[in-house]
Each structure stands twice: as structure tokens, then as C-alpha cells.
Amino acid sequence: MGDLTELLREGLPAEAVLTDPDVTGSYGRDMAGFCAAGAPAVVVLPRTVEQVQHVLRTATALRVPVVPQGARTGLSGAANATDGCIVLSLVKMDRILEIDPVERIAVVEPGVVNAVLSRAVAEHGLCYPPDPSSWEQCTIGGNIGTASGGLCCVKYGVTAEYVLGLDVVLADGRLLTTGRRTAKGVAGYDLTRLFVGSEGSLGVVVRAVLALRPAPPAQLALAAEFPSAAAACEAVRQIMARGHAPSLLELMDRTCVQAVNSLAKMGLPETTEALLLAAFDTPDPAPDLAAVAALCTDAGATEVVPAEDAAESDLLLEARRLALPALERLRPATMIDDVCVPRSQLAAMLEGTAAIARAHDLTIGVCAHAGDGNTHPVVCFDPADPDEARRARASFEEIMALGLELGGTITGEHGVGLLKKEWLAREAGPVAMEVQRGIKAVFDPLGLLNPGKVLDVPGDHSIGFPAAT
Amino acid sequence: MGDLTELLREGLPAEAVLTDPDVTGSYGRDMAGFCAAGAPAVVVLPRTVEQVQHVLRTATALRVPVVPQGARTGLSGAANATDGCIVLSLVKMDRILEIDPVERIAVVEPGVVNAVLSRAVAEHGLCYPPDPSSWEQCTIGGNIGTASGGLCCVKYGVTAEYVLGLDVVLADGRLLTTGRRTAKGVAGYDLTRLFVGSEGSLGVVVRAVLALRPAPPAQLALAAEFPSAAAACEAVRQIMARGHAPSLLELMDRTCVQAVNSLAKMGLPETTEALLLAAFDTPDPAPDLAAVAALCTDAGATEVVPAEDAAESDLLLEARRLALPALERLRPATMIDDVCVPRSQLAAMLEGTAAIARAHDLTIGVCAHAGDGNTHPVVCFDPADPDEARRARASFEEIMALGLELGGTITGEHGVGLLKKEWLAREAGPVAMEVQRGIKAVFDPLGLLNPGKVLDVPGDHSIGFPAAT
Numbered sequence: 001m002g003d004l005t006e007l008l009r010e011g012l013p014a015e016a017v018l019t020d021p022d023v024t025g026s027y028g029r030d031m032a033g034f035c036a037a038g039a040p041a042v043v044v045l046p047r048t049v050e051q052v053q054h055v056l057r058t059a060t061a062l063r064v065p066v067v068p069q070g071a072r073t074g075l076s077g078a079a080n081a082t083d084g085c086i087v088l089s090l091v092k093m094d095r096i097l098e099i100d101p102v103e104r105i106a107v108v109e110p111g112v113v114n115a116v117l118s119r120a121v122a123e124h125g126l127c128y129p130p131d132p133s134s135w136e137q138c139t140i141g142g143n144i145g146t147a148s149g150g151l152c153c154v155k156y157g158v159t160a161e162y163v164l165g166l167d168v169v170l171a172d173g174r175l176l177t178t179g180r181r182t183a184k185g186v187a188g189y190d191l192t193r194l195f196v197g198s199e200g201s202l203g204v205v206v207r208a209v210l211a212l213r214p215a216p217p218a219q220l221a222l223a224a225e226f227p228s229a230a231a232a233c234e235a236v237r238q239i240m241a242r243g244h245a246p247s248l249l250e251l252m253d254r255t256c257v258q259a260v261n262s263l264a265k266m267g268l269p270e271t272t273e274a275l276l277l278a279a280f281d282t283p284d285p286a287p288d289l290a291a292v293a294a295l296c297t298d299a300g301a302t303e304v305v306p307a308e309d310a311a312e313s314d315l316l317l318e319a320r321r322l323a324l325p326a327l328e329r330l331r332p333a334t335m336i337d338d339v340c341v342p343r344s345q346l347a348a349m350l351e352g353t354a355a356i357a358r359a360h361d362l363t364i365g366v367c368a369h370a371g372d373g374n375t376h377p378v379v380c381f382d383p384a385d386p387d388e389a390r391r392a393r394a395s396f397e398e399i400m401a402l403g404l405e406l407g408g409t410i411t412g413e414h415g416v417g418l419l420k421k422e423w424l425a426r427e428a429g430p431v432a433m434e435v436q437r438g439i440k441a442v443f444d445p446l447g448l449l450n451p452g453k454v455l456d457v458p459g460d461h462s463i464g465f466p467a468a469t
Numbered sequence: 470m471g472d473l474t475e476l477l478r479e480g481l482p483a484e485a486v487l488t489d490p491d492v493t494g495s496y497g498r499d500m501a502g503f504c505a506a507g508a509p510a511v512v513v514l515p516r517t518v519e520q521v522q523h524v525l526r527t528a529t530a531l532r533v534p535v536v537p538q539g540a541r542t543g544l545s546g547a548a549n550a551t552d553g554c555i556v557l558s559l560v561k562m563d564r565i566l567e568i569d570p571v572e573r574i575a576v577v578e579p580g581v582v583n584a585v586l587s588r589a590v591a592e593h594g595l596c597y598p599p600d601p602s603s604w605e606q607c608t609i610g611g612n613i614g615t616a617s618g619g620l621c622c623v624k625y626g627v628t629a630e631y632v633l634g635l636d637v638v639l640a641d642g643r644l645l646t647t648g649r650r651t652a653k654g655v656a657g658y659d660l661t662r663l664f665v666g667s668e669g670s671l672g673v674v675v676r677a678v679l680a681l682r683p684a685p686p687a688q689l690a691l692a693a694e695f696p697s698a699a700a701a702c703e704a705v706r707q708i709m710a711r712g713h714a715p716s717l718l719e720l721m722d723r724t725c726v727q728a729v730n731s732l733a734k735m736g737l738p739e740t741t742e743a744l745l746l747a748a749f750d751t752p753d754p755a756p757d758l759a760a761v762a763a764l765c766t767d768a769g770a771t772e773v774v775p776a777e778d779a780a781e782s783d784l785l786l787e788a789r790r791l792a793l794p795a796l797e798r799l800r801p802a803t804m805i806d807d808v809c810v811p812r813s814q815l816a817a818m819l820e821g822t823a824a825i826a827r828a829h830d831l832t833i834g835v836c837a838h839a840g841d842g843n844t845h846p847v848v849c850f851d852p853a854d855p856d857e858a859r860r861a862r863a864s865f866e867e868i869m870a871l872g873l874e875l876g877g878t879i880t881g882e883h884g885v886g887l888l889k890k891e892w893l894a895r896e897a898g899p900v901a902m903e904v905q906r907g908i909k910a911v912f913d914p915l916g917l918l919n920p921g922k923v924l925d926v927p928g929d930h931s932i933g934f935p936a937a938t
Contacts, residue, residue, distance in 0.1 A: 102709055102811075104709065146655065149655075157630075160659065161630065178901065182810060182843075183842055184881040187880050202658075214714055240570075245682075283753070342651055369653075374653050408649075409655075410656055411656050416657060432647065435639075439908060441911075442911060443904070
């Protein structure tokens with residue numbers, strides 16, 4: 001330990017190496033439930049690429065595991081510390097190095113906060129679409145690590161679509177540059193995309209070239225109330241089948257709506273079983289909104305309320321963004337699942353989730369990026385009640401099993417981390433797991449980079465799949 | 470050899486195993502110049518996944534290299550045979566298995582021709598954007614192998630954006646399934662994207678889940694004539710900086726324009742130094758077209774001619790699509806380069822290319838996906854004249870060097886293959902090359918899959934970098 005911090009300090013300023021257990025303990029975990037976290041030996045806060053290289057060289061020399069961290073808003077335990085590890089927090093590397101409206105790129109350090117970047121590029125008439133719910137806190141490095149999504153994805157896709165090139169410090173401290181800063185480029189294997197979503201298990205991103213888009217017009221939304229989840233999902237099916245390209249197509253179930261009203265007095269319609277929000281950001285959204293309103297009515301909507309203007313549309317979005325914090329107030333703890341199914345299976349997914357909630361006598365609120373088939377069932381429970389905690393855990397897993405059964409994936413945008421590691425093997429199958437372990441070994445032969453996350457490899461410093469806590 | 474064909478025939482119908490040298494010889498190469506090609510031992514034309522597995526198991530058992538092929542319209546030699554190899558042609562696996570307008574996906578076999586798929590999805594009101602010039606011949610499997618682009622990319626991106634999941638037969642015959650058929654998914658490392666652009670060197674794609682988009686309105690175009698390449702590039706810069714999203718933004722130099730007129734009597738303006746084509750496919754393209762026309766005039770355009778309607782717009786596109794065949798008629802042979810630079814360096818790229826042509830006393834016509842900074846300098850020469858061939862080769866390489874110097878990439882969309890293998894190492898650098906060789910070894914430890922393409926690995930059956938032919 002003495003050796004480790006001493007060596008780290010040889011290449012880092014004193015204030016960038018934290019060893020006080022009261023302080024380092026606060027870097028132990030991200031926002032995932034049900035995931036074990038260890039006690040870091042040391043937390044480092046580098047400000048330069050060279051400092052990150054020094055950290056990784058030191059880690060390799062001493063065979064100490066490294067856990068890279070952003071803002072720790074992740075929901076899969078990917079940023080949780082392991083006992084005795086170096087926590088490598090990238091939050092001090094927070095400079096926007098370049099915004100170029102001709103190339104439509106931004107070059108950023110990993111610690112830049114998503115919303116800070118979004119506002120900075122907006123001043124140039126540009127937009128960085130990926131908008132996870134935590135966008136006011138989460139960092140671009142974290143977004144890249146987890147391949148984050150958000151509300152925008154139904155029209156604009158996920159983080160992977162916006163990463164053109166990376167500088168990555170490898171486990172042994174070497175600097176790898178991937179990709180390009182041009183609009184196109186196919187020289188060699190796509191190493192850039194391999195790092196997106198790799199949760200810090202292949203290398204540490206220290207710089208990113210991001211693609212930007214011209215800022216679209218402000219979006220105009222409508223809200224539609226449905227007597228059943230099935231009816232709302234039928235509307236989603238029709239909206240997508242008819243070729244509409246909403247900038248947002250979100251669903252909240254009755255539990256969500258009531259929770260949001262209770263938190264923020266939004267006056268959402270409490271008697272609806274499913275509230276669908278649709279928005280368009282085209283120069284003239286009226287024809288699309290009218291067509292979508294008609295499709296909602298045809299599918300059984302009891303009421304369709306168009307927003308008067310952009311400000312009212314923003315309020316509807318705000319209501320949707322409040323769903324998670326609102327549900328978190330219902331019980332002492334929440335488990336947020338992230339199952340993405342084919343759009344035509346969305347109704348089955350929602351109905352199945354409701355059945356799981358009933359079977360376990362639990363409150364499970366569901367909000368969904370409905371246009372993507374990406375549901376977030378939020379299991380609300382009291383961890384102090386062992387039986388309720390057990391039922392919560394069981395329901396969480398049953399929801400993933402249902403997602404796979406319906407042809408979906410265990411994670412649409414939150415990642416695997418610790419939480420879903422065993423499920424990844426079920427989804428991917430043995431051949432893909434072997435290939436993934438082979439790739440991990442190419443980048444991290446000693447198994448020092450975020451060990452035990454995403455997948456286990458022989459010889460790694462895995463902390464294993466945690467029991468329910 | 471007897472062993473090889475005998476073993477292959479155990480799992481393939483007789484008509485799927487070709488050994489007549491007159492026939493197999495015709496499978497020797499793709500459309501790249503300057504690339505060596507060997508004589509295949511055998512050509513196989515499987516129709517099922519199981520047959521492909523049988524071919525690869527046989528190849529592994531006998532340690533025979535395998536060269537996967539689509540329509541052989543590639544421009545980098547990636548599909549060229551090596552002496553004694555099995556050519557694995559996927560063109561008979563040409564079924565469209567599924568088109569789903571709700572999920573907005575198509576599931577296809579690798580031999581489906583790009584244009585066939587485009588027409589099939591159009592019947593469902595959908596669109597598969599990637600549109601390489603060879604779209605009437607090239608296959609989806611080849612498009613995936615080379616990460617193809619096209620005219621659409623400035624708005625819709627490249628093939629990588631549209632591949633959601635793959636079935637891949639690995640070198641040892643095992644079947645790997647990657648990705649998903651949902652709109653989103655981040656479970657594990659992005660193996661799907663790793664295969665896109667890997668030129669058959671990591672595995673053989675036997676099925677693909679492709680993302681589709683709603684078909685946009687027919688595009689409306691304009692043509693602008695410029696007195697210099699620099700003026701046209703300044704217009705491109707302004708168009709992109711002002712946030713326009715053209716569905717096409719193409720440039721043809723004077724050599725191209727004259728060649729197209731000579732081939733097809735299109736009546737394009739022969740005195741212009743650079744012709745810029747811009748198009749929009751929005752519901753109301755008029756405001757964008759008017760703004761772009763004004764930007765062109767400001768940048769020095771001598772004439773701006775808007776197309777009257779979609780039919781006239783299609784004619785302009787047709788002129789652009791004829792550029793390559795037209796240039797091919799100028800001299801006995803052509804070498805097509807594919808350098809992509811930052812948009813702000815496009816003028817420097819074009820001027821530098823013109824200087825290279827003058828220095829070597831060669832005709833080099835340039836067409837460019839200008840909105841992407843992706844230039845296609847076409848070196849026209851007579852291979853029967855050794856000095857001219859030498860100068861052609863030298864100019865081709867100088868163009869790549871210039872592209873790298875300007876911050877660009879050696880290949881925007883054609884791939885590395887044999888042609889640019891040494892240049893890949895220069896662009897990517899030693900760390901990236903080591904990582905890429907490591908990845909190759911994970912998938913193909915015996916070096917049997919398309920050996921010598923993209924990169925050389927120890928122990929592979931490389932045919933090396935070819936001398937000028």
C-alpha cells in the first residue's frame with residue numbers, strides 16, 4: 001500500500017492522490033442496487049493523459065486492479081470499487097478541447113459533463129444528441145463506457161453513433177489512438193466502437209472525438225391517455241409502422257404518473273393506465289402530430305392533449321424525466337431494470353411485468369422509451385425487509401428472463417457491469433462469451449482493468465456476482 | 470487438393486464445388502488495380518449456413534486459406550484469391566428473410582444485392598440508406614465486409630450505422646451470433662461493429678439484421694458551377710457550417726464533367742472547374758435549396774441551376790454516378806483512391822491532387838462526396854507503358870500521403886484490402902496495429918481467413934504487398 005501510493009505520487013500532484021479512508025470510501029459505488037462494492041486502496045484524480053498513463057503503468061507494475069470512474073451515476077455497478085483497487089476518477093479531466101461547426105465535431109476530455117457539452121455546442125447551433133436521464137451529472141467518459149442512451153434515441157440513436165475516435169490509455173500505460181476526426185473512415189478494425197460500452201474493462205478513455213448534429217427546432221409534444229398498456233403499445237406500433245420519426249416516444253404507466261404527480265404536482269391524469277408522450281422536432285411538426293393523435297385515438301386513447309407550445313412540451317418532458325426520482329420516493333430502495341424488446345413485444349413486456357409485480361406483491365413502476373421498445377421497470381422495495389428484498393431481486397431477474405423470452409436484450413442502455421454479468425452469458429451464449437473473453441485478454445492480459453465487470457476472465461481479480469444486499 | 474475437394478463435397482452439393490481452372494480463375498480478383506491475385510484451388514458456392522460451416526471446418530482441418538467473396542466489386546483487393554485457397558462465394562445465399570416495418574429491420578443473407586434490398590424495402594415505405602456506386606451489383610455481405618458508404622452518407626452515415634446484429638461463421642466452423650434485433654442493446658462488447666469493415670478476415674457473415682428508415686421524400690437537387698475547386702470547397706464549408714443537412718453534397722472536377730459528357734451527352738457545363746451537386750429530401754426542400762444557392766453564389770459560383778423536379782434531380786445524380794465509368798474510358802486503366810479529409814481541408818486536398826497530377830503528367834479526375842470530405846481521385850493511365858504505370862502508382866501513394874498530412878484517412882469507404890495494407894500501419898501507428906493483430910488472432914488463430922488482407926499476422930498465408938502490375 002505504502003509502495004503503491006508512493007509510486008503514484010511520483011507522477012501525480014499530492015492533491016490528486018487520496019488515501020484517507022473516509023474520502024476514498026465515498027468513491028466506492030455507482031447508483032446500482034444489489035451490487036457489492038469494495039474499499040479502494042487509493043483514489044487518483046489525474047488531470048492529464050500523462051498522469052493517467054503513470055497510474056496505469058504503476059498499476060501494471062504492482063499488479064493492482066484499476067476501476068475507472070466518471071460521475072458514478074451508472075446503474076449496473078460498473079464503477080464499483082474492488083477491495084484494494086486504484087479508483088481512477090476522470091472527473092478532473094473536464095475540458096472541452098474543441099468545437100468545430102464545419103467538421104461538426106467536439107473533442108473532449110472524459111470528465112466533461114453531458115449537459116455542459118450540450119449547452120456549449122448549442123452556442124454553435126449544434127447538438128450532441130445522447131441525453132441520459134442523468135445528463136446534468138453524468139460524464140461523456142461514463143457515457144462512452146456504458147454506451148448510454150436517453151430520450152432522444154428513437155430518432156437519434158445512442159452514444160455509439162456519435163463517437164468517431166478515441167484516445168485510450170491501455171492497461172500497460174501505452175496510448176492508443178483509434179478512429180478519426182473525419183466524417184467517414186474505414187481504415188482497419190473498428191476499435192472505437194469496441195471501446196464504447198466496454199465499461200472501462202479494455203482501456204481508459206482520455207479523449208474523445210464526438211460527432212455533432214445541427215441543432216433541430218424545439219420539439220412539440222402531445223400526451224395521450226390510454227385505458228391499458230396494450231392500447232398504448234398498439235399506438236406505438238402504428239406510429240412506427242406508418243413511418244413517423246418522433247424525436248421522443250415515451251410511455252409512463254399509472255404508477256409512474258401518480259408518483260410524478262405526488263412529487264411535483266404536475267397535474268397529470270391519474271386515472272390513465274398508460275400515458276404516451278410523442279414529440280417531433282421538424283420545422284413543421286403539425287402534420288405528424290395530427291397523424292399521431294389520430295393513431296392514438298384509433299388505438300383507444302381516451303384523451304389526446306397536444307402541447308400548446310415548446311414550453312408546455314418541455315413540461316411534459318420534465319414530467320417524464322421526473323419518473324425515476326418520483327418512483328424512488330415510493331419505497332426506501334429501487335432496482336431499475338433496462339430491458340429492450342422488439343416494438344411488437346412491448347405490450348407483452350408491460351403486461352408480463354405487471355404480472356410479475358402482482359405475483360411478488362410489489363410495486364413496479366414502468367417508464368419506457370416506447371419507440372425503442374426499451375422499458376425501465378423500477379422495482380420499489382424495502383431492503384430492510386429480507387423477504388421483500390428477496391422478492392424484489394426475484395422480480396428483477398424474472399423481468400430479464402421475460403425480456404429474453406420475448407426476443408429482447410437484458411440491457412438497452414444501462415450496461416452489464418456487475419449487475420447483469422450472469423445474464424450476459426445467457427443472452428450472448430458460449431461462443432460469444434469465449435470471443436469476448438479473448439478480446440478482453442488482448443487488451444488486458446493481467447486482468448487489471450475493472451476486473452469482474454461485464455465478464456469474468458481466468459486470472460482476473462473478480463469480486464464475483466454479488467448476493468442481494 | 471484431391472482431399473480438399475473430396476472433403477468439401479461431403480457437405481456441399483456437386484454443383485456448389487467448382488474446380489475447373491477456367492471457371493475458378495474467373496473468381497480471382499475484385500475490381501482493384503495494382504493488386505496481386507492467386508489461383509484458387511476450388512470455388513464453393515454454399516446456399517446454407519451449415520454448408521458454410523462445413524467449408525470452414527474443412528479449411529481448418531486441412532489448414533487451407535479461405536477467401537470470402539461477394540460480387541467482387543470491391544476496390545481494394547480484399548476479395549482477391551490467394552494461390553491454393555478456397556474461394557467462398559456467398560452470392561447464392563441471396564434470400565431476404567424478413568422485412569418488418571414495425572421493428573424497421575430487414576434480415577438478409579449476405580448475397581442479397583444492395584439494390585434488390587433497396588427496392589424490396591421501398592415497397593414497405595422503408596429505405597436502406599447505404600448506396601455504394603456499385604449498388605446494382607454489390608452484395609450486403611460485401612458492404613458489411615468493407616463498411617461501404619455511398620452518396621447518402623453525408624446525411625445518413627455508412628453501413629456500420631445500419632448493422633444491428635450478425636450471424637458469423639468463425640474460422641473453425643462455429644456459429645457466432647452478435648448484436649440484436651431490437652432498436653437498442655448494449656449487452657457486452659460490440660462484436661457486430663467489429664465485423665463491419667473487417668473484410669472477411671475475422672469470420673464469414675452468413676446473416677445480417679439491418680436497420681431501416683422510413684423512406685424520405687424524393688430529393689430535390691441543384692447544380693452550382695465554380696471557377697475553382699477552392700471556391701466550391703468554400704461553399705461546402707459554408708453549407709455545413711450553417712447547419713444544413715443535405716441528403717447529397719457531391720463535387721465533380723472539370724475532368725470528371727468532361728468525361729461524363731463524353732460518355733453520356735449529359736450537357737453538363739464543360740467550362741466549369743468544379744461542379745457541386747446538392748440535394749435535400751425533406752418535406753419542403755425549398756428554403757434549404759434557396760439558402761444553399763445563396764451560399765454558393767457568395768462563394769463565387771458562376772451559375773446555380775436548380776432542378777425543376779425530382780426527375781431532373783435524378784438526372785443530376787445519374788451524371789454523378791457515371792463519373793467513374795466515364796473516367797475509366799479515358800485511358801486503358803484507372804486507380805481509384807479514397808481519401809477522406811476534414812471538410813476544411815477539402816480545398817487543400819483537391820489542389821494538392823491537381824499538383825500531383827501535373828508533377829507526374831497524368832490525368833487524375835476527382836469526384837468527391839464533398840459533404841463528407843471524401844475524395845475519389847481517379848488516376849487514369851496505361852499499364853502497358855511501364856513509366857506511366859510507375860507514375861500512376863507514385864501519384865496514387867502521394868495522394869494518400871497528402872490525405873494523412875491533412876489530418877485525413879487513407880480510406881473513407883473502400884477499405885484496406887491488399888492495396889493499402891502498408892498505409893494502414895502508417896495511419897494507425899504501432900500500438901493500434903498490435904491491438905488489431907491481437908484481435909485477428911482471437912478470431913483466426915491459424916491465419917486462414919482472407920490471409921494477407923487488412924494486416925499481416927505472424928504465421929499467416931500472406932501474399933504480401935503486390936508490386937505494380
